Amino acid sequence: MSQYTVKIEDVSFAYEVQPVLKDIDLKMKSGEFLGILGPNGSGKSTLVKLILNLLKPQKGNIEVFGQPVQSLKDRSSIGYVSQKANSFQRGFPATVKEVVASGLYGKLGLFRWMKKKDFEQVDQAIEQVGLTPFAKSNIGSLSGGQQQRAFIARALVSKPKLLIFDEPTVGVDTKSVSEFYDLIKKLHQQEQLTLLLVTHDIYSALSYVDRVVCLNKQLIFDGDKEAFIRQDKEILSRVFGDVQGTPYLHYR
Numbered sequence: 032m033s034q035y036t037v038k039i040e041d042v043s044f045a046y047e048v049q050p051v052l053k054d055i056d057l058k059m060k061s062g063e064f065l066g067i068l069g070p071n072g073s074g075k076s077t078l079v080k081l082i083l084n085l086l087k088p089q090k091g092n093i094e095v096f097g098q099p100v101q102s103l104k105d106r107s108s109i110g111y112v113s114q115k116a117n118s119f120q121r122g123f124p125a126t127v128k129e130v131v132a133s134g135l136y137g138k139l140g141l142f143r144w145m146k147k148k149d150f151e152q153v154d155q156a157i158e159q160v161g162l163t164p165f166a167k168s169n170i171g172s173l174s175g176g177q178q179q180r181a182f183i184a185r186a187l188v189s190k191p192k193l194l195i196f197d198e199p200t201v202g203v204d205t206k207s208v209s210e211f212y213d214l215i216k217k218l219h220q221q222e223q224l225t226l227l228l229v230t231h232d233i234y235s236a237l238s239y240v241d242r243v244v245c246l247n248k249q250l251i252f253d254g255d256k257e258a259f260i261r262q263d264k265e266i267l268s269r270v271f272g273d274v275q276g277t278p279y280l281h282y283r
């Protein structure tokens with residue numbers, strides 16, 4: 032068994048002609064919490080899609096849990112929470128429980144196929160994110176932060192070993208941002224999950240992550256958070272261009 036949960040070697044990817052990712056090497060050890068930072072269009076979501084095997088690189092190899100990602104049999108070992116996990120319209124016809132259960136079957140409305148063990152897993156995932164009192168509530172009636180928790184439960188229900196978040200704090204109020212990170216910290220400790228978090232807002236994440244990777248089509252920085260903090264201004268100016276006046280330094 033590989034010591035790496037994710038191993039990306041010499042990966043390049045282009046949707047059309049221009050490369051979106053170039054010569055990426057990135058390894059994540061089991062249990063690590065990695066934050067990936069980069070500006071709009073820097074290839075962060077593309078990298079996540081490559082790890083999820085939703086896209087195929089033109090060059091290089093990707094392994095997840097020691098297997099080539101394209102031959103990974105048990106996709107349920109990767110949990111994914113997308114950017115839009117907190118924007119359900121009021122009246123969307125599904126309860127929290129149904130949304131979470133869809134993490135087991137990939138579809139809504141399959142309650143009738145569920146076994147006792149599946150119902151228990153759904154209840155447990157809802158409990159883990161603190162939404163038990165809202166299990167039967169309509170997802171659209173919840174706040175953005177609560178909806179996000181429901182989607183974290185949906186990602187957790189299949190008991191993944193790797194959990195990936197793509198911009199989880201976009202459009203979420205400040206209180207919910209800190210609640211989100213507290214929840215993630217708890218899950219990281221309790222479930223020994225390997226966590227990959229894509230974010231614009233590295234300073235909200237810094238006290239939680241172990242390691243920071245900065246991306247702008249190529250890897251600009253990869254190091255532990257202490258190394259990032261020691262040279263953050265230089266790194267950010269390399270990643271974002273001139274950072275004076277950007278929001279990224281205001282969190283300090």
Ligand SMILES: Nc1ncnc2c1ncn2[C@@H]1O[C@H](COP(=O)(O)OP(=O)(O)OP(=O)(O)O)[C@@H](O)[C@H]1O
Pocket residue numbers: 046047051069070071072073074075076077078
């Ligand atoms: N399906 C697609 N077809 C063509 N180009 C795409 C496609 N998806 C993304 N791109 C382009 O690839 C580049 C990288 O996009 P990607 O979404 O990976 O960046 P990102 O760092 O996640 O950005 P953001 O922070 O805005 O989500 C961008 O220039 C984007 O316009």
